[in-house]
Amino acid sequence: MAAQFAEQGILTEPGSFAPDSLILPEQRGAVTGLPGFAEGLFQIQDQAARLACELLGPFTKQGSYLDGCAGLGGKTCILAALLPQEASLFAVDPDQRRFRLLKENLQRQGLAERVEVMQQQLEEFAETKEILFDAILIDAPCTGTGVIRKHPDIRWNRQPEDFSASQEKQLALLRTAAALVKPGGVLVYATCSLEPEENQEVVEQFLAANDAFTLTNCRDFLPASAASLVDAKGFFASLPTEEIEGFFAARLVRKLL
Template structure:
């Protein structure tokens, strides 16, 4: 598509790029804004509201569009369907946008990319019909904001009331959560700086080092203290996962799937003095950001652009075997279905069949990690998913294959307010209904 001419045009560009490239929406949006920066913060907020809104409510938007279209949605071109979704979203969910402006600007976005007159006429007529009837439109159940396969899984497991509540929460704008970097500042000092900047701040309910910014929608880099490394963006559930590896003796520790380094930086803060921390991340883009984040936060950790499989293979070639680490965190690649409220595109990019493949990878990673533990060492497994295949199913297979591992009770490592998140089965589970991202974690010891 050509250079963006209005905010609707930009929204269409981002939606189509995300669908074509299959990358996470936040990454596609960030790359788009680098190429096409918006000087006015209000334009940036509107763009984000449109893009995220379309993906949060896509199922509902499609049902409404289907009622007014003689053409099956499945046969429409991606651009046409994206324009319909974008227009209907504004008409049904954006109270402050006049209907005429929503329709006209959406049509202009199609005209910029030289869509034929008959197609812009079709989109225009459908949107005007929705605008005419919007006071009488019976909205589809919010369950339909999630794909059929996913909501059927949740209905079977949670029941209708809890599933509807989960879908509702997944479509709310979650608060920005900061983890205060105690290596650089204090909770009180950062909260004061944020308050003086006119930013609403709330204390975390589960983690003392957490601060919630419920109404902030600006750029992270513009928050007070960002350049000084005073904080990392990290949900409370993710912060609690790092605590499961805390409290051990001085030794060597491994973050086997470091990603962007949120948990790596937290672990570095938690480990006993004189401990060594190694972080592995195979993807170049993520590895570069990992190093940048650790530098900004003032964290001392070794990093390698390697996967856990590559790290173990190198050790084997060099003749090194057996355990070497006192503690290992495996924040494994997963479906990400527990963080849909932050990443609404995930629900549309996953299928039920993906879960079995994820489990195979997760079990394999844990098997490699278990061999790297010294006797008495601790292994923490975590995923941002509450699907059984990636949770209890993984641990059951791991314990069957590794009888030298024992499941621990992680509650003593958690703040008192968070201990209710651990069940009698000793598994840590957090759900969006508690105001947290959906995480599962287990702590295991090597006999």
């Protein structure tokens, strides 16, 4: 893509953290006008979100994977591109608008046939699908304090009680997802929040109540370029800069029977 952009006079720089990322430092205007967008040759995604998908690895040919909070499908598309052709991928989101955009993004990038998508709550999906997964991503709804640079209204639209309310929902999602993970499988919990109530505390409370899971070090599953984004406890915890958003992720593994 760098060469294609250069032909159109568009300056690009490689991202510092995700090895396959490009930054367009001077670009302004609608992304839909960029060369290659309509053809699905790339997607707009923060480097932190891209790296979080790596935490579901190592990916296996016959593996089954779930994006349990698919949203607009950014991470779903990344996973669909990363997974071996023989692997299966499911994506769940309950919101009608987000679900429509999820399908549009998959279609634009030629990935629609790679993903089974369902417009429903994760709890409903868990009740109807008799399958256990090799890896599940829960990119949980949160207060979004790590992306205030993109959404400055967050600064004024959040209240202290929002953090505890989010925590309850996040724990509920983790509990639901945990029941769908195979022994030896991976559960990745992620948010675009900077708040410990939504991040470390959620993971600690979950592990205290679920001794079948153990925390693994995210650094072992990320490229060396992203090592500085992992904290002393092994959490992926980027702080907002000009190049990357504030993001949190924990990689949990279900113990073998």
